[in-house]
Amino acid sequence: MAVTLPEVVEELLREMASAVRDGARIPDEHLSSLKFVFGSSAIQALDLVDRESVTLISSPSGRRVYQVIGSSGKTYTCLASCHYCSCPAFAFSVLRKGDSLLCKHLLAIYLSQVMRNCQQLSVSDKQLTDLLLMEKTQEA
Amino acid sequence: MAETLRRVLEAGPAAGPAGDGAAGPPLLLLGAPRSAQTSLLFAAALEAAGEGRGPVLFLTRRPLQSMPLNTPAARDPWRLQKVRFQYPSSVPELLQLLASVHEAPGPAPSLLLLDGLEEYLTEDSRPQEAAYLAALLLDTADYFSHRQGARGSCGLVVALETLKEADGDAPHLTLLQRYFPAQCWLQSDALGGQQHCLRASLELGKLSPRTEWSVTFLPNGEMKITSWPTQASKPSPDQKGSSAGRQSLTLVCDNLSGRQFPLD
Numbered sequence: 001m002a003v004t005l006p007e008v009v010e011e012l013l014r015e016m017a018s019a020v021r022d023g024a025r026i027p028d029e030h031l032s033s034l035k036f037v038f039g040s041s042a043i044q045a046l047d048l049v050d051r052e053s054v055t056l057i058s059s060p061s062g063r064r065v066y067q068v069i070g071s072s073g074k075t076y077t078c079l080a081s082c083h084y085c086s087c088p089a090f091a092f093s094v095l096r097k098g099d100s101l102l103c104k105h106l107l108a109i110y111l112s113q114v115m116r117n118c119q120q121l122s123v124s125d126k127q128l129t130d131l132l133l134m135e136k137t138q139e140a
Numbered sequence: 141m142a143e144t145l146r147r148v149l150e151a152g153p154a155a156g157p158a159g160d161g162a163a164g165p166p167l168l169l170l171g172a173p174r175s176a177q178t179s180l181l182f183a184a185a186l187e188a189a190g191e192g193r194g195p196v197l198f199l200t201r202r203p204l205q206s207m208p209l210n211t212p213a214a215r216d217p218w219r220l221q222k223v224r225f226q227y228p229s230s231v232p233e234l235l236q237l238l239a240s241v242h243e244a245p246g247p248a249p250s251l252l253l254l255d256g257l258e259e260y261l262t263e264d265s266r267p268q269e270a271a272y273l274a275a276l277l278l279d280t281a282d283y284f285s286h287r288q289g290a291r292g293s294c295g296l297v298v299a300l301e302t303l304k305e306a307d308g309d310a311p312h313l314t315l316l317q318r319y320f321p322a323q324c325w326l327q328s329d330a331l332g333g334q335q336h337c338l339r340a341s342l343e344l345g346k347l348s349p350r351t352e353w354s355v356t357f358l359p360n361g362e363m364k365i366t367s368w369p370t371q372a373s374k375p376s377p378d379q380k381g382s383s384a385g386r387q388s389l390t391l392v393c394d395n396l397s398g399r400q401f402p403l404d
Contacts, residue, residue: 082278086268
């Protein structure tokens with residue numbers, strides 16, 4: 001994602017990725033830091049990653065979009081280039097109140113990259129357009 | 141687009157090299173009047189078209205009724221034919237266009253411009269709808285950048301006319317600023333005497349230094365840009381938390397509401 005996270009979060013994600021690369025367990029202190037920064041969203045996002053809920057969908061054109069299956073089973077669309085999620089929490093806590101940096105689905109995307117368990121799916125260019133447009137019909 | 145606009149503004153005294161193709165952060169062009177925004181967007185389009193890195197995609201709700209500028213670049217047919225205008229008439233049409241750009245073959249644009257965002261977003265728009273439009277604009281420019289590859293990245297500039305009564309205010313402005321870290325404000329300035337002046341401020345990011353320019357639209361349609369003298373600059377009138385640390389630029393545009401600028 002091109003949008004920058006606060007440096008402290010970037011650093012945390014880098015260190016977690018490094019541990020995963022080395023085949024080590026993610027240190028508990030990193031998980032504590034994650035919980036400190038993101039609160040209860042951290043646990044929920046880790047749970048989504050464990051359940052392999054994050055899918056990166058791409059088309060032959062090279063355009064990409066993420067879909068995350070929420071805990072309720074509902075599918076949310078997240079853009080690959082900047083912070084946007086179609087879930088109600090993003091609309092309320094991130095956009096309106098501004099007291100959250102990310103929703104749990106966007107955090108799960110970052111964590112799925114760190115933990116290398118992001119699912120991959122290829123669709124046609126037309127299908128990708130439909131996925132991007134279907135998003136706007138999802139009501140907050 | 142922040143980089144393209146900066147080069148347009150710096151083109152007077154010392155036009156730097158086109159650089160390494162880096163487009164800079166997404167930029168929101170704010171203030172009034174709309175016609176000056178259109179002229180600056182058009183100047184940016186011609187600047188990018190001259191770089192030879194691909195076409196420029198210029199989105200606006202209605203076709204331009206006349207040339208917004210009469211500069212040598214605006215008379216260059218080679219540059220003009222690199223600027224592709226498209227006229228989505230509604231938010232659904234605009235979203236459809238942005239969401240499907242990857243289905244079209246051909247070279248990827250080096251610059252994506254949207255004029256008159258206020259015609260698409262109103263106070264009635266839901267915040268999430270405004271956010272999705274902004275995010276999809278970023279996503280589209282990001283996709284074009286991906287297609288540009290080693291040639292550089294695709295810039296993004298969106299013009300939004302703010303309410304004249306409440307200076308600096310526009311629906312969903314705070315939300316939009318989340319997606320557009322760079323902003324250029326245009327505002328009226330009395331220094332132009334009998335000419336109608338606009339003063340503008342450019343900041344490429346929250347911590348970026350300010351730069352100042354003076355831009356004059358001459359009656360013949362030409363645009364004259366000079367550096368705003370640092371010692372003569374005065375603090376911008378405060379604009380709801382947006383003025384701190386900005387640069388100023390003055391547009392003298394006595395004829396903007398006249399025959400050549402029919403968009404108002």
